[in-house]
Amino acid sequence: NASRLSAVRGEIVHFLADPAADPRALEHFADGVLIVRDGHVAECGPAAALLAKLPSGTPLADHRGRLILPGFVDTHVHYPQTDIIASHGEQLLEWLENYTFPAERRFADPAHAAEVAGFFCDELLRNGTTTAAAFATVHPASVEALFAAAQARRMRLITGKVLMDRNCPEFLRDTAETGYAESRALIERWHNRDRLLYAITPRFAPTSTPAQMALAGRLFREHPGVFLQSHLAENRAEVDWVARLHPEARSYLDVYERAGQLGMRALFAHCLWLDDTDRRRMAERGAAMSFCPTSNLFLGSGLFDLRRARALGVRVGLGTDVGGGTSLSMLQTLNEAYKVLQLGGQSLSAASGFHLATLGGAHSLYLDDRIGNFAPGKEADFVVLDPRATPLLARRSAGCTTLEERLFVLMMLGDDRVVAATHVMGVPM
Ligand code: GUN
Ligand code: ZN
Secondary structure (H helix, E strand, C coil), X not given: CCCCEEEEEEEEEEECCCCCCCCCCEEEEEEEEEEEECCEEXXXXXXXXXXXXXXXXXXXXXXXXXXXXXXXXXXXXXXXXXXXXXXXCCCHHHHHHHHHHHHHHHHHCXXXXXXHHHHHHHHHHHCCEEEEEEECCCCHHHHHHHHHHHHHCCCEEEEECEECCCCCCHHHCCCHHHHHHHHHHHHHHHCCCCCEEEEEEECCHHHCCHHHHHHHHHHHHHCCXXXXXXXXXXXXXXXXXXXXXXXXXXXXXXXXXXXXXXXXXXXEEECXXXXXXXXXXXXXXXXXXXXXXXXXXXXXXXXXXXXXHHHCCCEEEECCCCCCCCCCCHHHHHHHHHHHHHHCCCCCCHHHHHHHHHHHHHHHCCCCCCCCCCCCCCECCEEEECCCXXXXXXXXXXXXXXXXXXXXXXXXXXXXXXXXXXXXXXXXX
8 A cells, every 4th residue: 555664773762651750661672673654653662573574675774783762852942042052151131132132133034034944953853853842033934934944844843933022122022912913823824734833932021011921821822732932930130020020920930820821831941940839830730841951051040950840740841942052962951951950969860861852851742642752653753873973982882781871871972973863754854
């Protein structure tokens, strides 16, 4: 029949559940085969069993000696900040004024937006990231550009127009009404088209009037299935500012909740300066946190408390937060996640790390029914990692005895150089 079959062979590692909760969550086939039918996982298992029943003539890519994992999920990143990554010397609010806003101004030009969007998507794929929740800018054309670039590459991508009608430069300002209308038009045009999903995107509480916050909440209510993404409690000066702007609110989180922005598919980056009431509220409402370690260290923002988030049952994913973050590599992001947690007297096993970068991220986005592991029927997004990509990696990996050790070395020393191939819907990119 017409169904298209292909297969890859290598060392397969994926998660059936959260390894923190279930010690048998990690599934490993030292010599494994992943069979893809029409872009979806047909089956995954030991090579000996699966090769025997593969119809003759099925294309088989041989990656023996390499690891095959589900594609990485970056739950927070800004594509318009690609060109200001690694800008020196400021914390959040000054960094936004001096670097971010001028860079985002250039996205008024659709040709610039298209060029950056293409580069950004290629760079995600080169790093093994197949799904991302990304900020665009205030310009609707910036959203069009990123959706078009992701669509051309068949990626799963969430983005939306930034809403921002106060406390920002005039040249980046919308209004409560235009922000609402433009977001609605983009939802109708793009949400659920191919693998694309829309996120209502109030930048953060300080840059939206109460009227705009309320309309963003209304949009979220009016469009079930649509996401909402924002920033929460990243920097202490920012938290103080929000407290001054919103004396009526119990906390920073409460500003979002009062505006109707807290719920399933609401995604908040950073979440550093929260209390347990906030964390409980997020868990109860089904909202997710995006842990962005390279950004939190680079901007001097603070240390994420993963143990507390987990203890209270909050969904957590991992984000690069480029350009506040310093790498689009989810491996480098795991490296710094480990160090952030060390500073907080916590730890991150390699299993928990790779779970966070794959199925855990998918779960935080309510996409774990479609991506995140190799369960039959899932979209076949995967990455092929070469544990011998550099002389040091080869040498250090050769000294490992357990899978956990080898994965830990990859997460600490790995970056884009270890990504041998990235497949989207089964197809190498
Ligand atoms: N808070 C509001 N806007 C931003 C942004 O662009 N990056 C980061 N890291 N935090 C923000
Ligand atoms: Zn951000």
